[in-house]
Amino acid sequence: MTMRLHFLILSFFLIRGIAAPSPRKYEHIFNFGDSLSDTGNFLLSGALAFPVIGKLPYGETFFSHSTGRCSDGRLVIDFIAEAFSLPLLPPYLALTKGQSFQHGVNFAVAGATALNSEFFHEQKIGAILWTNDSLSVQLGWFRKLKSTLCTTKQDCDEFFKKSLFVVGEIGGNDYNYPFFIGGSIELLNSMVPLVVGEIINTTSALIEEGAVELMVPGNFPIGCSAVYLTLFQSPNKADYDPHGCLKAYNAFATYHNNQLKKDLEMLRKKYPHTKIVYADYYSAALRLLHTPMHHGFYGGTLQACCGGGGPYNFNFSARCGHTGSVACENPSAYLNWDGIHLTEAAYHYIAMGLINGTFTSPPLMSPALGDK
Structure with missing residues (x-):
């Protein structure tokens, strides 16, 4: 290998931020959430709302x-598993008797909400839900699975002290559903304490079940999402920040995140005996939006890679995977995949920011209380 070739390869890895394999801090990962981390449960559930x-x-x-997966490739949860030398998490609904799930399970379901589906039916918007597999349903799945992981309290304590529980991102769909049918920000503000409360209750329930180390992500800057930019376009330039994102919707996401923190x-x-990590998805994504070229995203920041045209390459009549849509040739040059979800390249950068501690508080890699 020539010195120049060696330099180019080294430069590529440094630029792309690929981290060296970490020692196995965790032996198991249990993930809860929605389409940002679903690895197959939605399709396995038989739901038909998003078959593409x-x-x-x-x-x-x-x-x-x-x-x-709602992306062109791997998700944040996949990169976290890889970083700790674990296999990619199998979806819970794929588990059958006798199948190995010794390194953890993914309970996330695309379209899932933090609040129970009954809440949305009471609000007369239950018909638009993709799934009824809310956070409480996923918690029930975990409790059902727990009896196969350990039997005595001592066994469970030993098992879960080597486990990472990831609770989210969840809650985004609780807001997406009403927003997409015309709900106002003022109306949605009143939902935030309810949504955050459900996330906190689930996190607390997992701790009571034996979880010791947990990571709870916040929401992304939804005002920079192609679907929001398309649905809520404004002729008023003052409604946008210098990067082209809708300020009011990013402020709403910030309100949710601040309440969660x-x-x-x-x-x-x-x-006090647990380690509860806040994952700052908002800042991690915003860094990529603010300096896209620095991170190799030269194809687009606000435009979707896969879509059917329009200023942000998103429209409901030709969404990614539907007739009339086209995927870009190089998804790794784009942040946004289909107008709602991000590309594998974007998820990789966000995951690395969580793992190395830049966007986690306390840092994910810091020792737990019992390890100090």
Whole structure:
């Protein structure tokens, strides 16, 4: 290998931020959430609201076939598993008797909400839900599975002290559904304490079940999402920040995140023996939006890679995977995959920011209380 070639390869890895394999801090990962981390549960549930994720171009970049992931490749949870030398998490609904799930399970379901489906039916908007597999349903799945993981309290304590629990991102769909049918920001503000409360209650329930180390992500800057930019376009330039994102919707996401951080701090005081990590998805994504070229995203920041045209390459009549849509040739040059979800390249950068501690508080790799 020539010195120049060696330099180019080294430069590529440094620029792309690929981290060296970490020692196995965790032996198991249990993940709860929605389409940002679903690895196949939605399709396996038989739901038909978004069947296009069951075929190409979804999954084309890494897997070369669809897997039920709402991206062109791997998700944040996949990169976290890889970073700790663990296999990719199998979806809970794929588990059968006798199948190995010794390194963890993914309970996330695309379209899932933090609040129970009954809430949305009471609000007369239940018909638009993709799935009824809310956070409480996923918690029930975990409790059902727990009896197969350990039997005595001592066994469970030993098992779960080597486990990472990831609770989210969840809650985004609680807001997406009403927003997309015309709900106002003022109306949605009143939902935030309910949504955050459900996330906190689930996190608390997992701790009571034996979880010791947990990571709870906040929401992304939804005002930079192609679907929001398309639905809520404004002729008023003052409604946009210097990067072209809708300020009001990013402010709403910030309100949710601040409430979540505040309540997580209270949970830390209630459970001082646990390590509860806040994952700052908002800042991690915003960094990529602010300096896209620095991170290799030269194809687009606000435009979707896969879509059917329009200023942000998103429209409901030709969404990614539907007739009339086309996927870009190089998804790794784009942040946004299909107008709602991000590309594998974007998820990789966000995951690395969580793992190395840049966007986690306390840092994910810092020792737990019992390890100090």
